Amino acid sequence: MTESNEVLEAFIARQKDRVDQLKYDVQNVIQEYHVEVARLCEAQRNFNKTVENKAAAFFAQLE
Known part of the structure; x- marks a missing residue:
């Protein structure tokens, strides 16, 4: 193998x-x-559940 081929292979x-x-x-x-x-x-699911719970509590107070 020539030197240039060795350089190319490397x-x-x-x-x-x-x-x-x-x-x-x-x-x-x-x-x-x-x-x-x-x-x-997972964070989004937890946030959504928190919002649902707070909304449910809020509307329960209105009744």
Whole structure:
């Protein structure tokens, strides 16, 4: 193998490593996103329940 081929092969190997690392990083970001969405959905459900309870208590006082 010529020197230029060795340099090219080394470059390609580094680029493949970078791509693999980026894939891993993207998967981590996606996982963090899913966790955060689940947390926000739970917070929204809790908020909605609180509003329902307060509304029910308010209307019960009117009767």
